[in-house]
Amino acid sequence: MGKMIGQRVVRLIATLLAVTFLTFLLTALLPGDPVNAILPPDAPRDQATVDRIRAEFNLDDPLLVRYGSWLANAVTGDLGKSYITDQQVTEAIKQRIPITFELTALAAFFALLLAVPVGILGAYREGRFADKSSSAMVQVGLSVPPFIVGIFLIWLFTVKTSFLGLPSTGWNRITTDGLWENLRTAVLPAFALSLAPLAYFSRLLRSDMVGTLKEDFVLSARAKGLKNRYILGRHALRPSSLSLVTIVGIQLGILLSGTVVIEQIFALPGLGSRLLNAIYQRDIVMIQGITVFIATMYVLINTAVDFIYLAIDPRIRKR
Amino acid sequence: MSTTDPSVQELELTDETPAAPRKMSRQSPKPRRTAKAAKRPGKKMPITAKLALFWLSLVVFGAIYAKFDNLLGQRLPLQDPRYQGNLFGTASRTETPSTAHFLGTDVLSRDSFARLVHGGWVSLIVAMSAVTFGVVFGGLIGTFAGYVKGRTERVIMALIDVILAFPALVLLLAMVSIFQVRSLTVISLVIGLLAIPAYTRIARANTLALANREFVHAAQAIGTKRFTIMFREIFPNVLPTLLAYALVNAAAIIVIEGTLSFLGLSVQLPEPTWGNMINEGRSEIRQTILPVLWPSLALTLTVLSLNQVGDWLQGRAEVRSAAL
Numbered sequence: 001m002g003k004m005i006g007q008r009v010v011r012l013i014a015t016l017l018a019v020t021f022l023t024f025l026l027t028a029l030l031p032g033d034p035v036n037a038i039l040p041p042d043a044p045r046d047q048a049t050v051d052r053i054r055a056e057f058n059l060d061d062p063l064l065v066r067y068g069s070w071l072a073n074a075v076t077g078d079l080g081k082s083y084i085t086d087q088q089v090t091e092a093i094k095q096r097i098p099i100t101f102e103l104t105a106l107a108a109f110f111a112l113l114l115a116v117p118v119g120i121l122g123a124y125r126e127g128r129f130a131d132k133s134s135s136a137m138v139q140v141g142l143s144v145p146p147f148i149v150g151i152f153l154i155w156l157f158t159v160k161t162s163f164l165g166l167p168s169t170g171w172n173r174i175t176t177d178g179l180w181e182n183l184r185t186a187v188l189p190a191f192a193l194s195l196a197p198l199a200y201f202s203r204l205l206r207s208d209m210v211g212t213l214k215e216d217f218v219l220s221a222r223a224k225g226l227k228n229r230y231i232l233g234r235h236a237l238r239p240s241s242l243s244l245v246t247i248v249g250i251q252l253g254i255l256l257s258g259t260v261v262i263e264q265i266f267a268l269p270g271l272g273s274r275l276l277n278a279i280y281q282r283d284i285v286m287i288q289g290i291t292v293f294i295a296t297m298y299v300l301i302n303t304a305v306d307f308i309y310l311a312i313d314p315r316i317r318k319r
Numbered sequence: 320m321s322t323t324d325p326s327v328q329e330l331e332l333t334d335e336t337p338a339a340p341r342k343m344s345r346q347s348p349k350p351r352r353t354a355k356a357a358k359r360p361g362k363k364m365p366i367t368a369k370l371a372l373f374w375l376s377l378v379v380f381g382a383i384y385a386k387f388d389n390l391l392g393q394r395l396p397l398q399d400p401r402y403q404g405n406l407f408g409t410a411s412r413t414e415t416p417s418t419a420h421f422l423g424t425d426v427l428s429r430d431s432f433a434r435l436v437h438g439g440w441v442s443l444i445v446a447m448s449a450v451t452f453g454v455v456f457g458g459l460i461g462t463f464a465g466y467v468k469g470r471t472e473r474v475i476m477a478l479i480d481v482i483l484a485f486p487a488l489v490l491l492l493a494m495v496s497i498f499q500v501r502s503l504t505v506i507s508l509v510i511g512l513l514a515i516p517a518y519t520r521i522a523r524a525n526t527l528a529l530a531n532r533e534f535v536h537a538a539q540a541i542g543t544k545r546f547t548i549m550f551r552e553i554f555p556n557v558l559p560t561l562l563a564y565a566l567v568n569a570a571a572i573i574v575i576e577g578t579l580s581f582l583g584l585s586v587q588l589p590e591p592t593w594g595n596m597i598n599e600g601r602s603e604i605r606q607t608i609l610p611v612l613w614p615s616l617a618l619t620l621t622v623l624s625l626n627q628v629g630d631w632l633q634g635r636a637e638v639r640s641a642a643l
Binding site: 026148 | 477480481482484485486487488489490492493494495496497570574577578581582583584597601604605608611615618619622623626627
């Protein structure tokens with residue numbers, strides 16, 4: 001067990017090093033002088049500015065040395081400063097990450113909330129109409145890109161009907177506007193984001209549960225005369241949800257990057273829209289910083305999933 | 320989509336090939352065997368996959384025909400996709416469907432149908448080239464890694480794992496942002512590069528299993544060169560699995576390209592893509608949803624179709640490798 005955790009930790013560190021190096025390479029391998037990439041396109045390029053930037057980014061040092069000092073700064077929370085907005089990258093991330101996190105968590109919550117009953121229903125009525133129709137809907141859910149879902153949600157809830165008076169764009173902060181106002185702006189984007197994981201989760205739960213329902217202990221529970229609801233919810237759900245837990249973790253990471261598009265559609269001031277802005281402005285330092293941050297989060301979440309899996313499934317621990 | 324009723328053509332399509340043998344077997348003295356055969360996974364093509372193939376062929380044919388017609392000087396009654404519309408002047412620029420504009424016009428009073436048909440071209444090219452890239456390079460690298468084993472394999476797979484450790488969309492955005500000019504070639508190359516890791520993994524896993532088969536041992540015994548074994552014995556047997564995955568992967572790639580186009584980070588603007596059509600139609604969503612609806616439908620149907628055919632093929636590939 002201890003050896004296994006040690007291995008995972010070593011692998012985590014190696015992956016993080018590689019991921020940060022690759023992100024660093026993105027900017028280091030830019031064609032032409034890196035100064036051109038760092039400076040905004042319309043900034044003056046006099047010798048003094050160029051020299052200052054060369055000194056600040058140690059551009060005269062070899063690549064590996066530059067990576068080393070950049071990484072050392074990044075670990076202490078200094079990802080550099082944008083030359084276009086004059087903002088510290090860490091500052092921008094701190095400002096915008098709560099929105100992205102809330103969106104991700106809410107989307108995962110919606111997806112689970114709906115996927116569990118849909119998955120159970122599909123397994124319980126295997127091969128019947130309810131199973132077939134929900135499987136068909138899952139297929140569609142897996143095929144509709146989230147940005148299309150987002151646009152049609154806006155159209156449906158703010159143009160066609162003014163049901164609940166949901167706003168189409170914008171964000172109310174929990175701290176200033178209260179929970180209700182905050183949720184009013186969060187519910188549509190979170191739902192748009194949740195459709196794809198919802199489809200994954202319910203498909204996975206259904207296929208696992210179909211297997212579980214064929215087990216002997218389900219038969220004996222039925223023989224005891226337990227109610228269907230009790231068998232499905234208590235006996236069968238837990239052993240069927242092992243792989244679901246892993247997938248939820250992996251999907252959290254994917255959702256985190258999926259917010260980029262959703263935030264753009266709903267005009268939410270999250271991390272994703274900041275990344276897009278940086279890309280539109282060719283703000284290389286900002287792109288690099290946010291990419292490294294999201295990638296690191298992604299790797300950390302995936303490692304955490306590994307550990308959770310170790311904790312809940314004793315069979316893996318023994319190996 | 321086209322002027323002909325789709326349901327009529329579907330019937331024609333199903334009548335042509337698979338239905339004929341089924342009718343014959345129904346008259347044969349042993350109907351039980353056919354029922355059994357139909358139940359075996361992947362044996363018979365389901366109706367959804369047939370519909371999917373029909374839709375995909377419409378999109379591919381439409382895109383190629385429209386592209387070449389446009390290059391050869393506009394013989395089709397389709398509007399030129401580079402037509403920039405009229406920004407000023409007319410009161411209502413967005414028209415509802417009529418005989419002149421089959422699916423109506425978009426916010427710049429450009430014909431939606433023409434742009435829809437042309438828009439398939441970018442999706443088609445990006446998907447085809449990225450998938451080819453993945454199958455060829457990913458397949459070869461994976462086969463190589465799986466066959467030589469040892470340190471080389473570990474290094475290759477570690478590199479692959481690092482690329483897979485990134486959230487794909489963010490890595491893609493970061494890579495795309497480097498390029499000042501985003502041509503079709505650049506987009507295809509970048510997406511193709513990111514498609515390689517998945518194929519490498521599949522090819523390696525299959526190679527590991529294949530390397531212990533009798534025909535490989537036989538080839539080794541008669542002293543065949545290692546590279547010949549890789550290319551002649553193993554790679555052809557890895558290929559069906561890769562191709563089955565390729566269709567599902569193509570669906571994902573079309574979504575990715577659509578997302579990039581939607582964000583304005585794919586090919587430059589006058590060129591219609593489904594993604595940028597959706598983005599342009601979004602601005603006047605309060606007037607009409609139609610300019611958003613058509614490309615959304617086309618994109619979703621295409622992805623759905625690729626998934627259907629891909630799932631069916633993957634089921635077949637599993638059956639095949641089990642029988643091998």
